[in-house]
Amino acid sequence: MGGKSSSSTTQSSSLTPYAPASGAMxxxxxxxxxxxxxxxxxxxxxxxxxxxxxxxxxxQPNYNPQISSGTLGLLNGGGAQSNDAAIKSNLGMLSGGIIGQTATGANIGNNTALQKQLDTMGADISNNINSAWAAAGRDGSPGNAQAVARGVAQAQAPVIAAQYNTDTTNALNAAGTVYNAGNTTYGLLNGTQAAANSNFTNGIGAVSAGLQAENxxxxxxxxxxxxxxxxxxxxxxxxxxxxxxxxxxxGTTNAQSDTENQMSGAQQFALLANGFSSLWPKTPISFGS
CATH class of the missing domain: 1.10.287 (Helix Hairpins)
Known part of the structure; x- marks a missing residue:
């Protein structure tokens, strides 16, 4: 009379296209x-x-040799400093030449052409003064010598002073020229160094670009x-x-579900007992006196 109850369900569904859309679908x-x-x-x-x-x-042509050459060239400065030696040489020639010598003041009062001019001037003045003193019968006297010396000095002094001023001005101008040339030279060298640095940076970038080009x-x-x-x-x-x-x-989904229950023996007996009790008379049954 024992046992256990069980239940099982079966479901199924189907899809029916939506009628108004079936043609288009x-x-x-x-x-x-x-x-x-x-x-x-x-x-x-x-x-x-x-x-x-x-x-x-x-x-595709093989550009690898050109790419490698160009990249190495940039990494080495790209030739930006190729003329540095010539730039330095120009400054050296300027500083070591006549302008450099003038800038040091070495040419002040050292003018061979001026000395010839002074010698000629002294000779002419001496002759003129000596002639005048000779005509007066006093040539060779102390006064004659003093007059010659004074005359030559008075004639030459302005010329010497003017030349000194000129030499000094030339020395100052030469010094300024050398100074400016030095600044220009160093500026050029700094520029070539900056260009070399820039080329080096570009060379680093060219490495990646070169690989991309190769690939x-x-x-x-x-x-x-x-x-x-x-x-x-x-x-x-x-x-x-x-x-x-x-x-x-x-579409429309149609679903169907079927369920089946299996009762245990005890449940079946209880159900039969309830059925029999409903058939049993509600009043006492008489079997006669």
Whole structure:
């Protein structure tokens, strides 16, 4: 009379297309079916284009030697300081030449042409004064010598003073020229150093650019080969995305559920007992006196 009860349920469902949309859906599905035949493959035109890309990549000239040479050149300064020696030499020639000597003051009062002029002037003045003293019968006297000395000094002093001022001015101007030339030279050298530094920096960047350039052809070929897979895969993905919403959105779902219960022996006995009790008379049964 023991045992246990059990219950089992079976469900089933079906999808019926939404009637007003069934025509459009059928047309769409027919269109997709027509496209699905070409999905996953490349058209002849597209395949030819990819072949052309790969061919162009394979036929790309080898620029590696030029790239390597240019990069190394930039890393070495790019020739920006090639003329530094000539720039320094120009300053050296200026400083060591007549301008440099004048700038030091070595030429002040050291003018050979002036000395000849002074000698001529002294001789002319001496002759004139001596002639005058001789005419007076006093040539060779102390007064004659003093007159010559004074006359020569008075004549030469302004010339010597003017030349001294000129030599001093020339020395100052020469010193300024050397100073300015030095500044210009150092400015040029600083400029070439800055250019060399800039070229070096560009050279560092050229290393990466050079690698990209060296890999440009194989990268293009890899990309083209990848498209051979990506394009068909994209077509299939697009079609799948078009079909899935249609299947999910349209139609009516019909569901059916069947349940079966299995009673235990005790439950069955209790049910039979209740049935028999309902049939039993509610008043006492008489079997006679």
């Amino acid at each position: 059928n047309g769409l599905l027919n269109g997709i079916n027509n496209l699905s035949g070409s999905a996953g493959t490349l058209s002849p035109d597209m395949s030819a284009v990819l072949d052309k890309v790969i061919s162009n990549s394979n036929n 440009a052809a194989p990268t293009a070929a890899i990309n083209a080969m990848a498209q051979r897979f990506n394009i068909p895969a994209s077509q299939l993905t697009t079609l799948l995305g078009a079909v899935s919403p249609v299947a999910a959105q349209f």
